[in-house]
Amino acid sequence: MVQVSIAGSTGSVGTQALDVISANSDQFEVVALLANSNVDLLVEQANQFRPKFIGIFDEKYVPQLREGLGYSPEIVTGSEASAGIAELGQVVLNAVVGFAGLPVTLSTLQSGKRLALANKESLVAAGELVSKVRAKSGSEIIPVDSEHSAIHQALRSGNHSGDEVSRLILTASGGPFRLWDWADLESVTLEDALAHPTWSMGQKISVDSSTLMNKGLEVIEAQQLFAVDYDRIDVVVHPQSLVHSMVEFRDGSAIAQISGPDMRLPIGYALSYPDRLTYSFAALDWGQVRTLQFEPPDHQKFPSLHLAYQVGKRGGAAPTWLNAANEIAVRSFIEHKIRWIEIFETVRASLEQYQDTVLDSIEDVLEIDFTARRVTEQLVRERGNN
Numbered sequence: 001m002v003q004v005s006i007a008g009s010t011g012s013v014g015t016q017a018l019d020v021i022s023a024n025s026d027q028f029e030v031v032a033l034l035a036n037s038n039v040d041l042l043v044e045q046a047n048q049f050r051p052k053f054i055g056i057f058d059e060k061y062v063p064q065l066r067e068g069l070g071y072s073p074e075i076v077t078g079s080e081a082s083a084g085i086a087e088l089g090q091v092v093l094n095a096v097v098g099f100a101g102l103p104v105t106l107s108t109l110q111s112g113k114r115l116a117l118a119n120k121e122s123l124v125a126a127g128e129l130v131s132k133v134r135a136k137s138g139s140e141i142i143p144v145d146s147e148h149s150a151i152h153q154a155l156r157s158g159n160h161s162g163d164e165v166s167r168l169i170l171t172a173s174g175g176p177f178r179l180w181d182w183a184d185l186e187s188v189t190l191e192d193a194l195a196h197p198t199w200s201m202g203q204k205i206s207v208d209s210s211t212l213m214n215k216g217l218e219v220i221e222a223q224q225l226f227a228v229d230y231d232r233i234d235v236v237v238h239p240q241s242l243v244h245s246m247v248e249f250r251d252g253s254a255i256a257q258i259s260g261p262d263m264r265l266p267i268g269y270a271l272s273y274p275d276r277l278t279y280s281f282a283a284l285d286w287g288q289v290r291t292l293q294f295e296p297p298d299h300q301k302f303p304s305l306h307l308a309y310q311v312g313k314r315g316g317a318a319p320t321w322l323n324a325a326n327e328i329a330v331r332s333f334i335e336h337k338i339r340w341i342e343i344f345e346t347v348r349a350s351l352e353q354y355q356d357t358v359l360d361s362i363e364d365v366l367e368i369d370f371t372a373r374r375v376t377e378q379l380v381r382e383r384g385n386n
């Protein structure tokens with residue numbers, strides 16, 4: 001039995017992880033759950049899986065939580081909940097969205113446990129710090145993002161020396177606006193941006209996918225996870241979302257990971273690593289696969305991807321700033337304060353105010369994140385649409 005803690009259990013990845021665990025209940029036991037404020041779903045999950053520990057970020061929900069629970073687990077709130085969840089279980093799945101997931105990443109790696117990481121923002125915002133903590137404890141990170149899981153699986157298929165790998169190639173679906181005309185992007189609605197063609201995901205990652213910033217964040221995530229230079233990480237648009245990414249070797253051979261677009265496969269892979277799940281969620285009916293299409297990304301229509309490369313290469317605290325500015329811009333779009341086409345402009349203008357800074361500690365990361373958020377919020381106010 002593998003004991004699993006799930007941070008962000010009420011979200012898209014969190015609920016799919018519980019699906020994986022239900023279907024493989026002889027292999028996994030849930031020992032801790034953590035959410036932000038969705039107390040009704042958290043109560044339902046807790047009563048079903050009976051974890052010993054429940055974290056809820058917002059303490060005002062504790063009475064409602066206690067009232068709904070049919071047993072008496074430990075309940076912890078606020079920042080102590082993020083630290084507490086890492087104390088239990090052998091594997092911690094971090095499926096919290098955004099910068100709020102950083103404490104779970106750090107506390108899990110400090111505890112020496114295996115981290116199944118969906119929360120890409122913690123690697124983007126604090127990659128070097130995360131690497132240091134990981135190196136000290138020797139903890140493993142198994143990526144949950146389908147692209148990074150694909151690369152992890154492709155690299156695992158042989159004993160590759162570092163210079164055998166020539167490129168990592170991340171695939172991108174292209175998002176809902178791949179075929180839209182430039183002029184129509186002026187009038188994108190929230191509903192349009194959330195209508196992802198192949199994946200059903202939380203709001204923030206869906207909007208990030210529509211701007212291709214998600215792929216930009218994933219490029220930075222890949223650099224951090226696999227220590228490959230930015231010049232050797234490419235992105236190719238693959239609308240069918242069946243080839244989840246590939247590793248190309250110096251002789252031109254490439255190994256790809258291919259399966260249906262179902263997050264339960266990479267979640268299950270990260271939870272059961274180094275084994276594989278016995279239950280299949282995403283096997284393809286190969287006789288029905290007619291087309292595997294690949295094309296270069298349209299950088300003019302989607303400038304966020306190029307911006308993320310620039311920021312990643314700049315290093316220091318630039319990715320921390322990018323992540324914070326993007327979170328504010330995306331939230332502002334979701335709250336109808338800016339238009340979709342203004343997301344990129346807001347992030348770009350915010351980054352203009354960044355001055356090169358070295359990150360030595362978590363306090364430095366928090367300070368840059370705070371400043372970038374204030375700067376970006378001011379830019380949103382100045383746009384005057386609110």
Ligand SMILES: NC(=O)c1ccc[n+]([C@@H]2O[C@H](COP(=O)([O-])OP(=O)(O)OC[C@H]3O[C@@H](n4cnc5c(N)ncnc54)[C@H](OP(=O)(O)O)[C@@H]3O)[C@@H](O)[C@H]2O)c1
Pocket residue numbers: 007008009010011012013014034035036037038039057094095096097098100118119120121144145146199200201202203204205263
């Ligand atoms: N969805 C996907 O298919 C997918 C694929 C690849 C990678 N990812 C990555 O996985 C992460 C989660 O994405 P998602 O789509 O599952 O997001 P989501 O559906 O919005 O869920 C986010 C989860 O985080 C929790 N949360 C938010 N703030 C918190 C805080 N301060 N403390 C504790 N919990 C907090 C939420 O709790 P409440 O429900 O209580 O608010 C919810 O459980 C993101 O980093 C995303 O980029 C997602």
